[in-house]
Amino acid sequence: MARLAPGRGPRPAVSCRPRPPAPRRGPPAAALLEAPVSAQDVQVDAPEAAAPAALDAAAQLHRVRHSLAHVLAQAVLELRPGSTLGFGPPIDDGFYYDFIIKGDPITDADFPAIEAAMKKFLTKGTLPFEREELAAADALARIAGMNEPYKAEYARELIEKKGLDTLTFYKTGPFLDMCDGPHVESSRELRKAGFKLKSVAGAYWRGNSNNAMMTRLYAWCFASKEELDAHVTAWREAQERDHKKLGKELDIFVIDEDIGKGLPLWLPNGTVLRDELEKLAKELEFKRGYHRVATPHLTKVGLYYQTGHMPYYESHMYPIMELKETVEGPDGKTQQVREAYCLKPMNCPHHHKIFASRKRSYRDLPLRFAEYGQCYRFEDSGALSGLLRVRGMCMNDAHIYCTEDQIHAEFLSVMDLHRDLYDILGLSNYYMRFSTWDPEDPKGAAKYVNDPEAWEKSQHLVRQAMIDSGLPFKEVKGEAAFYGPKIDVQFRTVTGREETASTNQLDFAVPARLGLEYTGADNQGHRPYVIHRAPLGTHERFIAFLIEHYGGAFPTWLAPVQVRLLTVSDRFDEYAHNIVNDLRQRHMIRAEVDLSSDRVQKKIRSAAVEKVPNVLIIGEKEVENGTVTLRRYGVEQQETLSAAAFTDRIVRSVQARSRSLLD
RNA sequence: GCCGAGAUAGCUCAGUCGGUAGAGCAGCUGAUUCGUAAUCAGCAGGUCGUGGGUUCAAGUCCCAUUCUCGGCUCCA
Numbered sequence: 001m002a003r004l005a006p007g008r009g010p011r012p013a014v015s016c017r018p019r020p021p022a023p024r025r026g027p028p029a030a031a032l033l034e035a036p037v038s039a040q041d042v043q044v045d046a047p048e049a050a051a052p053a054a055l056d057a058a059a060q061l062h063r064v065r066h067s068l069a070h071v072l073a074q075a076v077l078e079l080r081p082g083s084t085l086g087f088g089p090p091i092d093d094g095f096y097y098d099f100i101i102k103g104d105p106i107t108d109a110d111f112p113a114i115e116a117a118m119k120k121f122l123t124k125g126t127l128p129f130e131r132e133e134l135a136a137a138d139a140l141a142r143i144a145g146m147n148e149p150y151k152a153e154y155a156r157e158l159i160e161k162k163g164l165d166t167l168t169f170y171k172t173g174p175f176l177d178m179c180d181g182p183h184v185e186s187s188r189e190l191r192k193a194g195f196k197l198k199s200v201a202g203a204y205w206r207g208n209s210n211n212a213m214m215t216r217l218y219a220w221c222f223a224s225k226e227e228l229d230a231h232v233t234a235w236r237e238a239q240e241r242d243h244k245k246l247g248k249e250l251d252i253f254v255i256d257e258d259i260g261k262g263l264p265l266w267l268p269n270g271t272v273l274r275d276e277l278e279k280l281a282k283e284l285e286f287k288r289g290y291h292r293v294a295t296p297h298l299t300k301v302g303l304y305y306q307t308g309h310m311p312y313y314e315s316h317m318y319p320i321m322e323l324k325e326t327v328e329g330p331d332g333k334t335q336q337v338r339e340a341y342c343l344k345p346m347n348c349p350h351h352h353k354i355f356a357s358r359k360r361s362y363r364d365l366p367l368r369f370a371e372y373g374q375c376y377r378f379e380d381s382g383a384l385s386g387l388l389r390v391r392g393m394c395m396n397d398a399h400i401y402c403t404e405d406q407i408h409a410e411f412l413s414v415m416d417l418h419r420d421l422y423d424i425l426g427l428s429n430y431y432m433r434f435s436t437w438d439p440e441d442p443k444g445a446a447k448y449v450n451d452p453e454a455w456e457k458s459q460h461l462v463r464q465a466m467i468d469s470g471l472p473f474k475e476v477k478g479e480a481a482f483y484g485p486k487i488d489v490q491f492r493t494v495t496g497r498e499e500t501a502s503t504n505q506l507d508f509a510v511p512a513r514l515g516l517e518y519t520g521a522d523n524q525g526h527r528p529y530v531i532h533r534a535p536l537g538t539h540e541r542f543i544a545f546l547i548e549h550y551g552g553a554f555p556t557w558l559a560p561v562q563v564r565l566l567t568v569s570d571r572f573d574e575y576a577h578n579i580v581n582d583l584r585q586r587h588m589i590r591a592e593v594d595l596s597s598d599r600v601q602k603k604i605r606s607a608a609v610e611k612v613p614n615v616l617i618i619g620e621k622e623v624e625n626g627t628v629t630l631r632r633y634g635v636e637q638q639e640t641l642s643a644a645a646f647t648d649r650i651v652r653s654v655q656a657r658s659r660s661l662l663d
Numbered sequence: 664g665c666c667g668a669g670a671u672a673g674c675u676c677a678g679u680c681g682g683u684a685g686a687g688c689a690g691c692u693g694a695u696u697c698g699u700a701a702u703c704a705g706c707a708g709g710u711c712g713u714g715g716g717u718u719c720a721a722g723u724c725c726c727a728u729u730c731u732c733g734g735c736u737c738c739a
Binding site: 158 | 697700
């Protein structure tokens with residue numbers, strides 16, 4: 001279903017010749033978006049055959065986390081008597097527990113007291129975690145006596161809807177919890193674990209906003225104190241890469257409340273990033289036979305009723321604007337005419353209209369329209385976050401109109417385009433998610449176009465293309481767009497959140513709703529398929545990923561300032577200016593001279609703080625010999641070379657979009 | 664949207680029990696012309712997010728509001 005995913009469909013390349021592996025420049029792309037702590041990449045393929053010992057350790061850690069969640073619950077109940085429990089599972093880097101807190105809300109000021117209570121429990125003796133299995137009726141009776149309404153609700157569901165005939169309980173000292181386990185045998189096993197409360201947050205019971213709001217306490221937890229410390233340290237370091245922090249420090253964007261939430265202003269440095277990415281994508285698309293188009297930000301809403309988007313999308317759109325106009329009718333009487341407009345939340349219907357703007361032949365297909373389309377979506381205010389979730393966004397959008405026979409090649413070409421882009425950018429910490437429809441989904445017709453045969457066919461086509469592309473992917477039922485299956489590219493942010501960066505969909509439904517057709521060789525009208533694709537997703541989100549990926553230290557081709565020249569004394573400024581003029585005027589290199597009266601040390605520091613990739617030091621020696629002394633960001637070794645040689649190197653590096661300066 | 668936390672100079676922050684606002688960096692001015700991550704001095708800069716309220720007195724307390732941040736099924 002149409003969610004807030006960034007882009008719609010991209011289109012395939014004209015010819016999908018195998019692309020040569022992009023030259024590997026520089027180190028092998030350190031994972032861009034390293035997950036902060038437990039960088040557990042999503043397992044796409046079969047989990048590598050882990051040694052039994054490792055599996056045991058993982059299972060034990062799982063039990064330890066789960067058991068400490070009970071200890072946490074116990075501590076909270078001690079501090080806030082009368083509170084009730086929700087779920088308290090182990091998670092990637094620890095565990096959490098949900099509560100309805102009775103009394104004062106829990107804040108992080110309460111953490112020390114909670115941790116102290118947990119530790120007291122762990123040190124005061126050895127208590128077993130006793131498992132007890134009760135038959136359904138007994139279990140329900142027990143739950144009823146526990147004053148745990150949420151546990152009771154879940155117990156009823158397990159028994160009545162899922163047909164379980166027994167439920168299990170775990171008892172630790174006075175604490176009794178309905179829980180599936182498994183748990184440790186005794187609290188002794190928890191003593192050497194390292195844990196630490198991480199945060200407190202609101203969470204709806206069962207994630208549904210119609211349900212009660214609970215208080216969720218998150219904790220980190222690892223097998224040992226050392227592992228915990230290492231994890232927390234890594235997490236803190238990851239926070240330094242946060243795009244919101246770097247975006248401010250490096251003058252990339254600002255969000256000003258007078259402009260509006262979720263509506264970022266792009267500063268000059270950030271605009272360079274956008275421009276360079278656009279240039280890159282335009283080149284790659286051009287080579288694959290895309291045609292560029294442009295469409296307005298505003299549109300009449302009627303279009304969205306025709307496409308069928310309205311029921312799925314209206315809650316994510318800015319309110320509709322009504323224009324009222326008094327016009328004179330043919331009979332001389334005046335009448336009120338109303339036109340309803342909206343800010344477009346997507347580009348697809350507009351591209352479809354371009355397709356429909358003239359009669360199309362099968363000879364025209366595949367036809368690929370691309371645009372950097374500005375769109376507006378009304379995201380929940382609480383969901384907004386830096387550049388990752390915004391209300392105004394620019395999509396690297398394209399739509400490919402093709403026949404059924406062409407889908408395979410076009411989809412492969414789209415995947416090939418992704419591979420190119422990610423290779424150039426050095427992105428590797430992602431996985432592809434193939435989202436299909438779920439015929440059993442209770443929302444059924446409200447969520448998906450009702451055409452089982454088309455679903456089966458289109459899913460088969462996409463799956464086959466993915467397999468042939470050789471890109472690993474994970475299949476997820478029930479996440480498809482309302483009009484067809486999709487392939488999303490999932491990244492993990494520095495804060496550990498998984499987000500969709502790119503999205504590609506096969507659409508078998510909307511073309512019919514807009515009556516799109518082409519004339520076949522048989523002189524009959526035929527319905528095209530549409531592939532929506534957006535390899536770069538939106539500028540906003542993608543640049544947020546890139547900032548975190550590179551930690552703000554962009555490769556030269558992408559860097560807002562590519563070269564900065566520092567003179568040892570202003571006697572050498574003219575020499576520096578000449579070099580800058582040459583770089584800028586003849587080679588379009590973003591070069592500048594630091595004209596401050598600071599000493600060289602300070603200028604070097606400033607350039608380093610701003611993460612300028614290439615710094616040239618100019619002093620007497622350089623001026624005499626016609627050379628420059630090059631310091632590259634993060635590289636200890638500096639070198640002196642002729643100004644011409646440097647120019648040649650940087651120009652080649654930029655042209656090749658190398659991840660480092662070519663040697 | 665909902666739960667919680669937060670908002671003080673351009674940035675990062677301090678500000679006690681309520682007594683009329685501070686630092687560092689950045690900026691500006693001057694001096695310094697200097698070879699590899701911070702030269703020195705001076706100046707300027709804040710309606711303490713906004714609006715109400717309590718008080719002799721509010722950055723500090725109360726209410727409302729705006730915005731930001733974290734979180735909102737990794738299920739017993």
